[in-house]
Amino acid sequence: MDDLVYHFGRCELRMGTRQLLVEGHEQALEPLAFDLLAYLLRHRDRDVSKDELLDVVWLGRIVSVGALARAAMTVRKAIGCTERNRLIRTVHRIGYRFAAEVHETVSAAPEPTPAAAPLSVALLPFENLTGDLSLDWATIGLMALVGNALATDPRLAPLTVHDVAAAMQGLDPAAPVQERAEALRHRAGARHVVHTGISREAQGYRLDYRLLGVAGDPAGTVYAGDLVRLGRALARHLLRELLPGAVEGTDAFTLHDxxxxxxxxxxxxxxxxxxxxxxxxxxxxxxxxxxxxxxxxxxxxxxxxxxxxxxxxxxxxxxxxxxxxxxxxxxxxxxxxxxxxxx
Structure with a gap:
């Protein structure tokens, strides 16, 4: 809920405006530290492992555990957590837990504004650069899973696999990326187009992506030990690129098996x-x-x-x-x- 407010100690964390208030005064907090605090508050009923925090907050990027420790220290300093006032507790060999009493309220809703039309997004078939033909199921299959994950957010309207195939009909699959992106824009009305390539790394897989149609055509890289986790990380990255201010990436990768x-x-x-x-x-x-x-x-x-x-x-x-x-x-x-x- 975007207008949710967490109250604890002398602090308020306002999710809608991404503000931390201490005794009514705004306290500066960098985005990763804000996301870390928000996640610990949301899951305050349990211990949260370091691996989970690195996966969700850092989106699977390869960073040291020291980066997590530094972010936790930044959060503790911002909210006034001390040895005598342990708002965030370190769980030995596991991770962290928010240990203080928390109350939730909902801030006053702003005046309604006309709903903006969902952003139309098209994912090009993923390029398998691993040389392993047994992974070619990911070209369309993983693309479809990522599209489904994005579609769970009403602000986005990803094209279906069949819409993409229809728009690309008659076009050489090896045509330049810009040419394929233009076809999706003109034939299917896509506002943004995502181009991706999957490579194999020593510890798993690497996915390089480029988001065409956003200022600067932002690009990025995600890593994961398997292709499903790679798709999950990409969906979170794209959500943050397309919808600035999102705390957690939309995640439709919800199967347990x-x-x-x-x-x-x-x-x-x-x-x-x-x-x-x-x-x-x-x-x-x-x-x-x-x-x-x-x-x-x-x-x-x-x-x-x-x-x-x-x-x-x-x-x-x-x-x-x-x-x-x-x-x-x-x-x-x-x-x-x-x-x-x-x-």
């Missing part, structure tokens, strides 16, 4: 290739693992309707990305993305 997210991405890739049978098989497995996941159920209904309208009885051949296969594949793929063929 580690296989389910990757299977959902693979199903979306198969759907984009018009491989309805494979897509339906994988979506049904996702729903067996996570019966309550509404996104998978909506996708299942949509693909069932498309398959029913198709002239082919089982699977329609569509454009395939490199490395895709029509063979029988065990949907319980490994976390690295390498499928296991059934015997």
């Amino acid at each position: 580690p296989w389910a997210m990757q299977l959902l991405a693979r199903a979306m890739q198969a759907s984009a290739e018009h491989s309805w049978r494979r897509a339906l098989l994988m979506l049904r497995v996702v729903l067996e693992l996570e019966p309550g996941y509404a996104e998978a159920r909506r996708e299942l209904s949509r693909i069932e309707a498309l398959a029913a309208q198709s002239a082919a009885p089982a699977e329609v051949a569509g454009p395939r990305t490199a490395g895709s296969s029509s063979g029988s594949v065990d949907t319980a793929s490994t976390a690295s993305g390498t499928p296991r063929h059934r015997r």
Whole structure:
């Protein structure tokens, strides 16, 4: 809730205006320190690990634990936390916990203003620069997951995979990025276009992105140990770039089972290739693992309707990305993305 205010000790943290007030006077607090304090307040009912804070506040960027300790020290100094007045407690070998009594209020709502139209965003198919064809499911599948994550924020309107494919029809997939971005702007009305490339790193994966259509065409890099976490980090980065002031990135990567997210991405890739049978098989497995996941159920209904309208009885051949296969594949793929063929 953007107009939420946290009251603790002599302090107020105002989420809507991103202000820290101490005894009624504004106290300067850098953005990362503000986000750290806000996250600890939001999760004050439990210990918050260092890894979780680095993942959420630093968006998965590779920084030392010392950076977290320095940010925590900055927060403690700003809110007047001392040895005698432990507002934030260090939990040995785990992380931190907000230990003071907190009250929440809602600030007075401002006068309503006409709602702005959602920002139209298009993600180009992700470029697999790893050389590993078994990861080509990420070109469309991971792109679709990131688009779904952005779509949970009503201020954004990401184009669907099928909208992007329709706008790119007849265009060389190897055409320059600017040419593909212009096609998405003129044919599909995209205001912003995201170009990405995935590379392999010693500790996992690296994703370089560029956001076209925002002043300066900002670019960035995210790192993660697996592709699903990489997509989650990218969604948070894009939200902050597109909607300045957002505290936490929108996160639709909410499945608990580690296989389910990757299977959902693979199903979306198969759907984009018009491989309805494979897509339906994988979506049904996702729903067996996570019966309550509404996104998978909506996708299942949509693909069932498309398959029913198709002239082919089982699977329609569509454009395939490199490395895709029509063979029988065990949907319980490994976390690295390498499928296991059934015997």
